[in-house]
Amino acid sequence: MLPNFWHTQHLTITLPTTISTLQKVVVYNGMVKLAERNIIVQDQVAFDNAVDLDIVLLDKTGTLTVGQREMVNFKLTSKTDEKDYFRYLYLSSINDNTEEGKSITAFAIKNYKDLDKKINLELYDYLPFLASNPISGCNYNNMEIRKGSLQSIANYLGKTIESFPQEVQSIVKEVAKTHGTPLILTVNKKIIGIINLHDSFRKGVVKQIRSIESSGIATIMVTGDNAITASYIAKKLGIKNFYADCTPEKKLEVIRSLQEKGFIVGMCGDGLNDALALAQADIGYTFEDRGYVHSILAGNIVAKYHNLLGIIELKNECKKITVRKGAITVYSIASDLAKYFIIVPALFTTAFPSLSKLNIMQFQSIDSILLASVIFNGLIIPSLLPLISYNLKNVQNKTYLWRIILLCGFGGIVSPLLFIKLIEFIIYKAGLI
Numbered sequence: 001m002l003p004n005f006w007h008t009q010h011l012t013i014t015l016p017t018t019i020s021t022l023q024k025v026v027v028y029n030g031m032v033k034l035a036e037r038n039i040i041v042q043d044q045v046a047f048d049n050a051v052d053l054d055i056v057l058l059d060k061t062g063t064l065t066v067g068q069r070e071m072v073n074f075k076l077t078s079k080t081d082e083k084d085y086f087r088y089l090y091l092s093s094i095n096d097n098t099e100e101g102k103s104i105t106a107f108a109i110k111n112y113k114d115l116d117k118k119i120n121l122e123l124y125d126y127l128p129f130l131a132s133n134p135i136s137g138c139n140y141n142n143m144e145i146r147k148g149s150l151q152s153i154a155n156y157l158g159k160t161i162e163s164f165p166q167e168v169q170s171i172v173k174e175v176a177k178t179h180g181t182p183l184i185l186t187v188n189k190k191i192i193g194i195i196n197l198h199d200s201f202r203k204g205v206v207k208q209i210r211s212i213e214s215s216g217i218a219t220i221m222v223t224g225d226n227a228i229t230a231s232y233i234a235k236k237l238g239i240k241n242f243y244a245d246c247t248p249e250k251k252l253e254v255i256r257s258l259q260e261k262g263f264i265v266g267m268c269g270d271g272l273n274d275a276l277a278l279a280q281a282d283i284g285y286t287f288e289d290r291g292y293v294h295s296i297l298a299g300n301i302v303a304k305y306h307n308l309l310g311i312i313e314l315k316n317e318c319k320k321i322t323v324r325k326g327a328i329t330v331y332s333i334a335s336d337l338a339k340y341f342i343i344v345p346a347l348f349t350t351a352f353p354s355l356s357k358l359n360i361m362q363f364q365s366i367d368s369i370l371l372a373s374v375i376f377n378g379l380i381i382p383s384l385l386p387l388i389s390y391n392l393k394n395v396q397n398k399t400y401l402w403r404i405i406l407l408c409g410f411g412g413i414v415s416p417l418l419f420i421k422l423i424e425f426i427i428y429k430a431g432l433i
Helices: 004-013 020-036 045-051 060-064 082-093 099-111 150-157 166-177 205-214 227-237 248-260 272-280 293-298 309-347 353-358 366-389 398-429
Strands: 039-041 055-059 070-076 124-127 135-140 143-148 180-187 190-198 218-222 241-243 265-268 283-287 301-303
Touching: 020 039, 020 309, 020 366, 039 309, 045 283, 045 309, 055 060, 055 248, 055 272, 060 218, 060 227, 070 082, 070 099, 082 099, 082 135, 082 143, 082 180, 082 190, 099 190, 135 150, 143 150, 150 180, 166 180, 166 190, 166 227, 180 227, 205 218, 205 227, 205 309, 218 227, 218 248, 227 241, 241 248, 248 265, 248 272, 265 272, 272 283, 272 293, 283 293, 283 309, 309 366, 309 398, 366 398
Parallel strands: 055 218, 055 265, 218 241, 265 283, 283 301
Antiparallel strands: 039 301, 070 190, 124 135, 135 143, 143 180, 180 190
């Protein structure tokens, strides 16, 4: 016979089975699977967000392109001697540590052998590139040398882009057609010419974008390039929507605007300029192989390598996690209801003899039911572990997903009735009760 204290625990044992541990295991299992695909989840909230991801913003430089823009040529738009404009290029970029600045300096040195590299440091005042004001250059020996994007130079000169000379606008369009980035070079607020920076698209990026859109996620390109260049690049990549002349603050503003409209927004970028947007986005997706510390810390998903298909893998895995958690929850609720149907009538049969009619499984005694229920609770959690790793093949098919959840609900009702009866039969025959 059971000890006396057993009867004082009746009500406690009838409490619902707690399987919250399994819910956590489901999440951790999903994180491990993503890690095996070189996708690291830094914030568990990202799982919930990724399931309903609507829009992903794609930064151009470094994400859609290799991110190593090199100067390939220079188009003069003024009567300037060759030695002078190479000297201007050199002075504008000698202290510029960006990839573009280093490339411009290298271009000047390589293409003009008699380049004057001497600089009087007392007269040299370097102005660095800023994300909020994409213009750089120097003040040197009564010269004000600047280089920057079309819009930033227009702001610097106090003009509009449309007011630029037709020659300048034509060259800018030609550069944009080859998905190059034009930088305007000015000396003493006079346009000298256009620097052509070229950056290559990442391998397979067009197919990756098409796959993302086919999965139901809209794509938007954000770039610091001018509208002309951005338009040509977006068209080349097959992206319908884009934002040009984007500062970090503008990227942030775009994301907030979309979120206010109810969209779940992802941001994909790896640069210092993307940190604010990555932190604001519901999914901040960045890359480890080239990402800055700021972007890695700001994002909540870090991919080891540049591959935009990881966004689809993330969403699909998170869908599987949601389905598994849902299936376990449905099973738990159905199982607890079934156990109440078994235990409650037996528990109050003495006080209410009419409840004996509900003993359809013909249980022997209240003690045998309770012991069998406790054993069942202990066995059911490990028996559900295969559900965690079960291969959900078609997460896009809602009928398939509902079928799994309904199957778990049916199993949650049937399994307690059958197995508690079986366990009760065994322990009763074994003389434990």
